[in-house]
Amino acid sequence: MKKILTAILIIITFFIIYFLQSNFFTWFTISGVMPNLFIIFVLWIGLFIGKKTGLICGLIFGIYIDILIGKQIVISGIMLGLIGLIAEYIDKNFSKDSRLTIMLIISASTIIYETGMYAFQIIKWGVNIEILAFLKILLLETLFNVIISIILYPLITKLGNFAESKFKTKTIMTKYF
Amino acid sequence: MYKNRKTGIIGITITIIILIIVVILSNTNLQEISYIENIFSSIVMPIQNGLTFLKNKIAGNESFFADLETLKEENENLKAQNSKLEQSLRELEIIKSENETLKEYVNLKDKYKNYQTIPAYIINRDISNFSKTIVINVGEKDGIKPNMTVIADKGLVGYVISTTQNTSKVQTIIDPSTSVSSLITSSREEVIVSGTLENSKTLKVEYIDADAVLLENDNLETSGLGGIYPKGIYIGTINKIVNTQNSIDRYAYAETAVDFSKLETVLVITNEQGE
Numbered sequence: 001m002k003k004i005l006t007a008i009l010i011i012i013t014f015f016i017i018y019f020l021q022s023n024f025f026t027w028f029t030i031s032g033v034m035p036n037l038f039i040i041f042v043l044w045i046g047l048f049i050g051k052k053t054g055l056i057c058g059l060i061f062g063i064y065i066d067i068l069i070g071k072q073i074v075i076s077g078i079m080l081g082l083i084g085l086i087a088e089y090i091d092k093n094f095s096k097d098s099r100l101t102i103m104l105i106i107s108a109s110t111i112i113y114e115t116g117m118y119a120f121q122i123i124k125w126g127v128n129i130e131i132l133a134f135l136k137i138l139l140l141e142t143l144f145n146v147i148i149s150i151i152l153y154p155l156i157t158k159l160g161n162f163a164e165s166k167f168k169t170k171t172i173m174t175k176y177f
Numbered sequence: 178m179y180k181n182r183k184t185g186i187i188g189i190t191i192t193i194i195i196l197i198i199v200v201i202l203s204n205t206n207l208q209e210i211s212y213i214e215n216i217f218s219s220i221v222m223p224i225q226n227g228l229t230f231l232k233n234k235i236a237g238n239e240s241f242f243a244d245l246e247t248l249k250e251e252n253e254n255l256k257a258q259n260s261k262l263e264q265s266l267r268e269l270e271i272i273k274s275e276n277e278t279l280k281e282y283v284n285l286k287d288k289y290k291n292y293q294t295i296p297a298y299i300i301n302r303d304i305s306n307f308s309k310t311i312v313i314n315v316g317e318k319d320g321i322k323p324n325m326t327v328i329a330d331k332g333l334v335g336y337v338i339s340t341t342q343n344t345s346k347v348q349t350i351i352d353p354s355t356s357v358s359s360l361i362t363s364s365r366e367e368v369i370v371s372g373t374l375e376n377s378k379t380l381k382v383e384y385i386d387a388d389a390v391l392l393e394n395d396n397l398e399t400s401g402l403g404g405i406y407p408k409g410i411y412i413g414t415i416n417k418i419v420n421t422q423n424s425i426d427r428y429a430y431a432e433t434a435v436d437f438s439k440l441e442t443v444l445v446i447t448n449e450q451g452e
Contacts, residue, residue: 032377065304118307121353151189
């Protein structure tokens with residue numbers, strides 16, 4: 001029952017994030033650059049719920065975003081799914097109890113996700129390569145995501161530990177074996 | 178433990194404040210200092226009012242000694258009147274806003290009377306920093322089909338890439354993956370205009386003929402080639418020319434006619450040269 005409730009909460013959170021991204025963060029920007037809360041959300045699912053849920057949620061959410069606003073379907077799904085998968089891998093190898101670790105994971109994930117998205121645009125649409133403009137956006141977006149993760153850190157860990165206790169039976173850190 | 182928690186809360190609060198300051202500063206034109214004046218006046222005005230009140234009292238202003246009951250009654254009446262006026266003001270503001278939207282539609286219709294158009298509102302914007310698509314509130318039910326051109330009061334917006342029953346997705350000309358075949362209005366030279374990652378106002382002008390005469394402040398309009406955009410729709414103005422060693426590679430930057438950050442209403446051209 002609690003698992004169903006958590007699943008419903010995940011869906012509700014997805015929609016809250018979607019409306020925040022498409023309304024509030026279209027004007028609450030740093031030099032016109034928006035954060036990407038979906039990366040943080042999928043990372044959270046992968047890190048604390050696991051069991052391939054991060055991958056599946058990333059895929060579903062990404063495809064849904066593409067259908068709603070994207071130019072092409074699937075790419076956001078693939079990239080967010082990848083982030084979910086990376087989160088599960090990180091969960092097995094690193095401790096997520098440190099604020100610094102979470103910040104580094106979010107930075108790395110934002111860089112991987114956005115670089116993948118931009119590379120896809122170049123390959124699929126033949127977009128002009130603008131390295132400096134891309135790096136500027138990437139840097140600001142990463143910074144924005146990190147700042148948000150600092151603000152949300154207590155909530156992330158509290159809800160994460162709750163979800164972990166419901167979904168995961170045991171956590172083994174393979175690096176110690 | 179308690180100290181760590183307290184430090185954490187202080188840290189989060191400071192981070193939130195820094196974030197808000199960064200966002201505000203990065204989006205504000207510092208030359209506009211009128212709001213700073215407002216802040217200063219709001220600090221000074223209560224003190225100024227108090228001083229005036231004291232001055233009046235000392236000067237023996239008779240109105241200060243007026244009957245308290247009468248003043249209370251008068252105050253109640255004024256409050257009621259004020260709330261009525263506030264309500265009327267709100268209603269008038271709604272009417273004014275509707276009127277402005279309708280005027281915008283009429284202006285748009287007049288400007289592009291050669292085309293049959295459908296007005297629409299923007300209901301959603303892209304959530305990615307690397308693409309610039311928008312969603313409008315008209316769809317298949319209203320006769321919208323993919324590849325139809327979307328314009329605004331000042332010029333070209335983009336084209337419809339997909340539709341649902343009630344909405345349509347529009348790829349704007351500022352999207353880096355959009356290329357528009359264009360003409361330089363004065364010299365009639367053909368060029369290709371595409372979106373950039375720079376900002377939501379800048380376009381890149383490429384494939385400029387080696388012999389073409391290109392000047393700053395030249396206007397750009399659609400050439401009609403490519404099968405999507407009709408001919409003669411204003412795109413923007415060239416504001417920077419970048420000359421390279423090889424004149425074939427030279428390019429320019431243009432500013433869009435439409436301010437995409439403030440764009441709210443658009444028109445979808447359903448057919449060229451309509452009745």
